[in-house]
Amino acid sequence: MRIPGSTILIAGGTSGIGLALALRLREAGATVVVAGRRRDRLDAIRDEHGIDGLVVDVTDPTSIATLAADAVAAHPDLDALVTMSGIMELERIGEPGALDVAERTIATNLLGTIRLVEAFLAHLRTRPAATILTVTSGLAYVPLAATPTYSATKAGVHAYTEALREQLRETSVQVVEIAPPLTRTRLRGEGTDNDHALPLEDFVAEVVDILQTQPDAPQVLVERVRRQRFAAADGTYDEVFAAQSGR
Structure with a gap:
């Protein structure tokens, strides 16, 4: 991916990693558009940062189709899509409410990603160079027992991404x-002061640095995620899984 001069839509770009990435990509020379569910939040981002925003509910196929039409009409040079939208909720399998959590998570994280790609792919294929960036997690490689469906959806997005890359190998x-x-x-409503978590600005800075210095890389892996990503290959999967489970 070549950032300067690109026009990038970030679905789920109104908070957290999505918004921080939008600001960093703009600093690196891209035109950025964010999409999210709340019009008031989009308006606040426009007023504070000067970034255009479009409304979308990624659990609603009609809303995604409208987003694609509106985004391409307003930005015909759109050449990159980031599927950032995601939810992460604690879930106790077999207990009341667990199935609702699972279904919401699948609809947002997995189906939302697939629907966004389907909605934008025809346009992106008309561009001389385009990029689809999906967002998974270290938990795609070693699941967190407390969030089984979240982990499963991220593993699903990883598999989908691998297959998508192969199907588009001979395209632009x-x-x-x-x-x-x-x-x-x-993401889990726990605030931003978790000492075990990577600071947000450090994460997005490392992501953009990788995109700039390794423009052909199929994966963006910051240093902190590599232990999870390669746990199975390194023979440390059981150790990492147990540590994540608190034992």
Whole structure:
């Protein structure tokens, strides 16, 4: 991916990693558009940062189709899509509410990603060089027992991304996976002061540095996530899984 001069849509770009990445990519020379569910939040980002925003609910196929049409109409030179939208909720399998959590998580994290790609792919294939960036997690490689469906959806997005990259291998569309480690955001409503988490600004700075220095890389792996990413290959999977489970 070549950042300067690119026009990038970040679905799920109104907070956390998405917004921080939007600001960093703009600093690196890209035109950035963010999308999210809340019009008031999009308006606040426009007023504070001068970044355009579009409304989308990634669990609603009609909303995604409208987003794609509006984004391409407003930005015909759009050449990159980041599928950042995601939710992460604690879940106790077999207990009341667990199935609702699972279904919401699949609809947002996995189906949302697939629907976004389907909605934007035809346009991206018309561009001389385009990029789809999916967002997985270190938990795609070693799951967290407390968030089984979140971990499963991120593993699913990883598999989908690998297959998508192969199907688009002979096209102008590059496919990149970003796999964050535990990062200081409000994803699970725990605040941003977790000492075990990577500071948000450190994460996005490392991500953009990798995109700039390794423009053809299929994965963006910051140093902190590599232990999870390669746990199975390194023979440390059981150790990492147990540590994540608190034992």
